Amino acid sequence: MYTKLALLIFIFMSKLSASVVTTLPEFAWIVHNLNPDTKVINLLQGNEDPHFVDASPSFVFKVAKAKLLIKNGMQLEMGWLPVVTQQSGNEAVQLGGKGHCDASQNVNKVGVIANYDRSMGDVHPVGNPHYTLSLVEMKSVIKTIAKCMERVGLEYSKDKYTELLAKFDAQIANVKKLLKPIKMKKFMVYHTEFNYFLRDFDLISVGSLEEVPGVLPSAVYLAKTAKKAMDEKVSLVLASNVSPERYLNKFKDISSINYVKAQMHPLSSDDYLKHYENFINELVDNVSL
Amino acid sequence: MRLILLMFLLVTSAFAQNNNLQLINWFAGADIVASGDNLDQGADKENHLNDGMLVREFEFSAVSQIDQTWQGILTLAYHNELQAEEEHLEVHEAMLFSSKLLPMANVKIGKFFLGFGRLNRFHRHDWIFTEAPLVQKSFFGNEGVKDTGFEYTRLLGGALNWKLTVGLTSGGEFKHGEAHEEEGEEEHDHGGNPAPYEPTRYLRASNFIEFSTIEGIESGVSYVERRDGEGTRSSYAGLDLIYKKRVNQYIDRLVQFEVWQRTTKEMGEESFQDLGAYLYFEKGLNRHHGLGLRFDFYLPADLEEEEDHDEHGHSSIDGITPMSNYHAISLSYNYYNSEFMRTRFTLEHHNGVDVEEEEESFQRAHLQFVFNIGAHPAHVY
Numbered sequence: 034m035y036t037k038l039a040l041l042i043f044i045f046m047s048k049l050s051a052s053v054v055t056t057l058p059e060f061a062w063i064v065h066n067l068n069p070d071t072k073v074i075n076l077l078q079g080n081e082d083p084h085f086v087d088a089s090p091s092f093v094f095k096v097a098k099a100k101l102l103i104k105n106g107m108q109l110e111m112g113w114l115p116v117v118t119q120q121s122g123n124e125a126v127q128l129g130g131k132g133h134c135d136a137s138q139n140v141n142k143v144g145v146i147a148n149y150d151r152s153m154g155d156v157h158p159v160g161n162p163h164y165t166l167s168l169v170e171m172k173s174v175i176k177t178i179a180k181c182m183e184r185v186g187l188e189y190s191k192d193k194y195t196e197l198l199a200k201f202d203a204q205i206a207n208v209k210k211l212l213k214p215i216k217m218k219k220f221m222v223y224h225t226e227f228n229y230f231l232r233d234f235d236l237i238s239v240g241s242l243e244e245v246p247g248v249l250p251s252a253v254y255l256a257k258t259a260k261k262a263m264d265e266k267v268s269l270v271l272a273s274n275v276s277p278e279r280y281l282n283k284f285k286d287i288s289s290i291n292y293v294k295a296q297m298h299p300l301s302s303d304d305y306l307k308h309y310e311n312f313i314n315e316l317v318d319n320v321s322l
Numbered sequence: 323m324r325l326i327l328l329m330f331l332l333v334t335s336a337f338a339q340n341n342n343l344q345l346i347n348w349f350a351g352a353d354i355v356a357s358g359d360n361l362d363q364g365a366d367k368e369n370h371l372n373d374g375m376l377v378r379e380f381e382f383s384a385v386s387q388i389d390q391t392w393q394g395i396l397t398l399a400y401h402n403e404l405q406a407e408e409e410h411l412e413v414h415e416a417m418l419f420s421s422k423l424l425p426m427a428n429v430k431i432g433k434f435f436l437g438f439g440r441l442n443r444f445h446r447h448d449w450i451f452t453e454a455p456l457v458q459k460s461f462f463g464n465e466g467v468k469d470t471g472f473e474y475t476r477l478l479g480g481a482l483n484w485k486l487t488v489g490l491t492s493g494g495e496f497k498h499g500e501a502h503e504e505e506g507e508e509e510h511d512h513g514g515n516p517a518p519y520e521p522t523r524y525l526r527a528s529n530f531i532e533f534s535t536i537e538g539i540e541s542g543v544s545y546v547e548r549r550d551g552e553g554t555r556s557s558y559a560g561l562d563l564i565y566k567k568r569v570n571q572y573i574d575r576l577v578q579f580e581v582w583q584r585t586t587k588e589m590g591e592e593s594f595q596d597l598g599a600y601l602y603f604e605k606g607l608n609r610h611h612g613l614g615l616r617f618d619f620y621l622p623a624d625l626e627e628e629e630d631h632d633e634h635g636h637s638s639i640d641g642i643t644p645m646s647n648y649h650a651i652s653l654s655y656n657y658y659n660s661e662f663m664r665t666r667f668t669l670e671h672h673n674g675v676d677v678e679e680e681e682e683s684f685q686r687a688h689l690q691f692v693f694n695i696g697a698h699p700a701h702v703y
Contacts, residue, residue, distance in 0.1 A: 078535050082570040088703050089538055090530035094483045097426050108418075116700040122477065124422040129390075151662065248660075249609070275570045277608075 047227045052187060054126075055100040057298050059165050060136055062305045063178050064103070066197050071182075076117075079298040082174035084155070084247075084276040089111040093311065101185045102126035103178060105158050107162035125185075134181035139173040140164050143228050155247020165298060167229035168205045168309065191214055203307050209234065211313050221262055221290075223272035223281060226297060239265045242272075242284055250280060255300045259288035268320045270318035273297045293319045334662065344385040350563055351447045351694035353379040357404055359686035375689075376402045379446060381414060385699060393419045395434075397445075403464060404453075412446070412641070430473040435466040437473050437487040438544035440527045440562035440580050442466040450578065450604060451669050452690040456620040457582050457598025457651060461558060463497040467520055470494060472636060482529040493522045493548050520549040538568040553589035558582055564703070572658065576604040586623070590594070594623035614654040620674075621647055637656070648674030648682075663693040 055061045055072040061075040075120045077083055078090050096102060104110055137278055142160030148231065149158040157270055159266050164170040175197055182189050220231070223242045231238050240261065244254045262270075262284075270292035272281055279293045299308035304318035356375035383397040398417035417432030430437075437443050442457055446465040454464050471491025476482040528542030548560040560582040565577040579601045588595035598620040606612045654668040670686040 050656070068352065076535070081535055085567060085571045086535065087566060088700060089532060089535065090483050090485065090528075090540060090703055091532040091538065094477060094479060097479075111700065113700055116702055119421040120428060120475075120477075120702065122421050122426040122428055124425075127422065143491050151660075155661075 039285065051095070051099060053103065054102045055103040056094050058301045058303070059299055059305045060103045060178065062299065063175055067179060067182065067193055068122055070189070071187055073228065073253060075301060079296070079303070080274060083109050084112060086113050088116040092117045096126060097121040097123050099132065100125060101132045101134055101181055101187060103134045103136055103181065105162055105165065105253040106135035107142070107159050109159045109162035132185050132208055134178065135178055136174045136177050137162065139177050140170045144225065152243035161228050163226040163297070164229045166227065167181060167233050168201055168208065168228055169233050184271060200306060204309065208313050209318055215268070215317060218268040218320055219265050220267055220272045223276040226273050229270045237239070238317050239267060242270065242280065249277065252274065255280065255284055256287060259284055262288050262290055269293060269316070271295065292320055330367065330595050337386060347382050347697035347699070349383045349385070349694060349696040349698045350383045350699070351692070352377060353447045354406065354691040355452060358684065358690040360684055365661055378402055378404065381447065391420050395419055396602065424520065426477040428475045429601060432465045433468060434468040434473065435468045435489065435491055435551060437475065438524045438546055439560050440578060447692050447694070448684065450576065450653065451614065451616060452688045453670070455600035456618040456648060457580065460598060461582055461584055467496055469496065482528050482531060485504060485525065487526045489524045491522045493520060494678060496522060496548060509664060519551060522546065522548040527608065554586045557585045571609040572606040573604065574606045576603045596623045597621045610658050611659065612656040616652040618650040620649070645683060646675045666690045
């Protein structure tokens with residue numbers, strides 16, 4: 034009994050002192066694929082809205098002993114991560130530190146805004162931060178993460194690195210094939226979370242259900258948008274797992290256009306590529322042909 | 323004090339003119355409150371708050387890295403308290419902060435809100451209710467206690483995520499009371515005390531239990547000790563707790579609780595104790611609407627032998643000096659306009675017996691607007 038308890042405490046404590054801490058699960062999955070022996074933990078489990086998370090003291094402790102912290106960047110975690118790194122007292126992972134890794138640094142950014150103020154809603158002037166649903170951009174993320182690991186002296190297998198990039202290339206080809214029957218279909222999005230995905234595969238989006246990003250749409254705007262969607266013959270609305278269902282249902286009631294609520298990030302134990310394929314299959318299955 | 327404000331504005335304007343603006347995070351927040359009560363219609367006409375609408379507080383803050391180790395934080399505040407007659411300006415924070423000096427630790431040097439309890443650690447515009455609970459008002463004032471000194475926080479770890487904060491400050495300021503310096507006068511203690519005999523020293527040990535990434539409880543125990551210029555020794559022992567469960571963009575459930583016991587010993591006198599607590603629940607209905615309910619309880623010391631107890635401002639709450647159990651209940655409707663603005667309507671019902679052995683029972687209402695502009699720092703849990 035006591036041995037089991039001691040073992041559990043040991044496992045718990047060893048989890049706390051991971052070498053690599055990531056904000057999103059997909060980054061932890063990449064680290065694990067580059068070197069399965071690296072101790073890595075992700076702060077978020079994949080089902081939260083990463084914009085709106087509390088700076089939990091448990092995050093602070095996890096970050097306190099990390100050698101490397103990998104974040105999404107582009108202000109996605111700006112509401113909570115700065116205070117977590119600051120409270121951790123871990124100089125290495127704070128902004129400018131050797132162990133601070135911004136996974137977005139080589140992403141080909143969309144939606145950069147030169148002149149911005151808060152009347153424009155929940156937008157990110159440095160670009161749309163939802164690039165993790167882009168297989169193309171995630172290839173650049175793999176390269177960035179590998180460089181970050183090298184910088185802090187964490188080893189990874191070059192073979193596994195090449196193998197992983199090849200798996201992404203294969204998945205891109207596979208997704209292109211899966212999307213072929215719906216290529217000319219029109220889509221709408223609830224929030225601007227799918228911009229990179231739509232760009233990767235040349236899919237057509239005719240607008241957003243939100244009038245102002247991050248602000249709930251008014252009934253009048255929703256009705257107008259529903260009419261526009263019907264006129265444009267929109268096949269499907271893409272929404273994320275944290276989009277408000279009430280508004281999606283209201284839109285569906287007016288327009289009879291179906292929606293999918295996609296899980297934006299893989300859950301902790303999920304394989305990213307498998308998760309991605311599930312998302313594509315769900316999308317294809319729900320498009321009205 | 324006006325000179326400080328003028329200098330502050332000049333400096334900020336100068337920075338706003340050039341590209342260095344990006345290196346400094348500027349932030350301003352305001353708290354506008356409309357209040358009314360029915361005390362002026364009852365037996366206790368002297369105690370009612372200023373009815374009407376006013377800008378209760380306006381904070382202006384600049385935060386920037388000074389060098390590779392230290393960060394500088396400067397916050398100036400304008401106050402026009404409901405309980406006070408005059409407006410005033412004061413320095414809320416002027417400190418050096420480092421999260422890079424020592425591993426797993428944070429250090430503060432200068433003037434800051436002292437790191438004990440729950441409410442004390444937060445600026446008032448970030449509080450989840452409009453008015454301070456009775457125990458806070460009675461022991462520490464209308465907002466958090468601030469003073470000048472040194473504070474060290476160290477992560478201890480363990481399965482319960484223990485953290486320890488210790489602090490030592492001059493003792494020059496403590497209770498944030500009603501009296502503030504008049505123009506041209508020397509600055510004095512907000513509790514009405516002259517220069518202190520002893521510095522204020524405090525510690526807080528806290529832990530955190532995580533149920534999931536969106537749900538957890540943080541609890542802490544605090545101990546504070548000081549002796550004022552008249553030789554009165556006070557110690558405060560407190561327990562604070564916060565539980566939060568978040569659903570995407572809003573807090574679905576929140577419970578906040580604090581209980582404090584104060585022991586006061588005047589020179590050559592017996593010591594006496596008073597006790598107070600509050601418990602607050604909030605239920606978020608969606609990302610815009612939330613309902614809050616707060617219970618306040620305050621049990622003052624036995625004052626039969628303490629005719630001049632109120633003299634030191636120890637147990638006075640909005641001018642009322644409770645004689646026995648004093649309690650209040652508040653119901654609030656919170657409208658979260660956006661991430662940066664909220665509107666709150668609160669109804670309070672107070673009940674108790676004052677020093678003149680008169681039953682006090684009155685109602686008070688507040689309508690509050692809080693907003694911030696600029697780069698507000700991320701919030702701690």
